[in-house]
Amino acid sequence: MEHFTPITSSLGGVLIGLSAALLFGLNGRIAGISGIAGRLVEKVPKGDIAWRFAFLGGLVVAGIGAAWLVPETIHMGISRSPAALVAAGLLVGFGTRMGGGCTSGHGVCGIGRLSTRSVVATLMFMATGAATVWIIRVLFGGVL
Amino acid sequence: MIADAKPSLSKTPVFVAGVSGLLFGIGLVLAGMTQPSKVVGFLDFGGDWDPSLAFVMGGAILVFAPAQWWIRRREKPALASTFSMPPKAHITKPLLIGSSLFGIGWGLSGFCPGPAIVSLGALLPEALLFGGGMVAGFVLFQWVGTRAGIETKKL
Incomplete structure (x- = not known):
């Protein structure tokens, strides 16, 4: 299927950890992306908006740079219909707000500070994610 | 002084957030997280x-x-007045249901x-479709979640 990439994946992880440490150590904020983005559709105080856009802007700039310099790194590699993608987005948007975090907020930052909630949340989304992938492979031949 | 879920507002330096986001994004690309086939391969x-x-x-x-252990030994973050941290305990139904729904969408x-x-x-067409759904999901939760009194905590 895919090549196993322990070195680049570990290095990428280290950068993610450094980024989260920077945001926490300097700004006192947890680098949880669903929370940073999701709260923008709510009424947040005026001074609580700009840093969210700045963080998300950093992510977008990374994507622009990657598309320019290493386009092969931004690549689906699996076959999904537009309907499946929109449905997946809805589930991820709704689910991460309801569960109070995603892979970054719960999976990295929460586990990193030994939060019971985050350990439980991570086990839950890993389990349902694995079950979903299994169902798509076994019942739909990996295409949806 | 460690305050739970109390955001520090106006003092939050915006440029630090931008640098942090850029670093986070580069990390995600290097890690292979922007290749859904690798994510699905991990979940398989x-x-x-x-x-x-x-x-x-x-x-x-x-x-x-x-x-974070070293940082929390300090009274406050270097450029803000308080640490903003979500609660650690309290396993709630929204936590379990929400995380489960997220996992289904992730897989x-x-x-x-x-x-x-x-x-x-990177203007990946699939990401535009997914992103549209995700923002709609945020908005939907904001309606339904608030109406049903579901707790939404600050991150």
Whole structure:
């Protein structure tokens, strides 16, 4: 299927950890992306908006740079219909707000500070994610 | 002084957030998280399993865990008045249900929020569709969640 990439994946992880440490150590904020983005559709105080856009802007700039310099790194590699993608987005948007975090907020930052909630949340989304992938492979031949 | 879920507002330096986001995005790209096939390969425990993403999480936690421990020994963050931290305990129904729904969407697409936003920057068509759904999901939760009195905590 895919090549196993322990070195680049570990290095990428280290950068993610450094980024989260920077945001926490300097700004006192947890680098949880669903929370940073999701709260923008709510009424947040005026001074609580700009840093969210700045963080998300950093992510977008990374994507622009990657598309320019290493386009092969931004690549689906699996076959999904537009309907499946929109449905997946809805589930991820709704689910991460309801569960109070995603892979970054719960999976990295929460586990990193030994939060019971985050350990439980991570086990839950890993389990349902694995079950979903299994169902798509076994019942739909990996295409949806 | 460690305050739970009390955001520091106006003093939050915006440029630090921008640098942090850029670093986070580069990390996601390098890690392979912007390739949904790798994410699905990681979640496919019963199939041709690709353990790479365990190294992403491992690397990130190995750096963040000691860093946050050291940071929290200080009274406050370097550039803000308080630490803003979500609660650690309280396993609630919204936590379990929400995380389960998130996992289904993650397995279905191979996208979680960060890599999806990075891929939006690259104008990946699939990320545009996913991103539209995700924003609609945020808005939907804001309606339904508030009406049903579901707790939504600050991150």
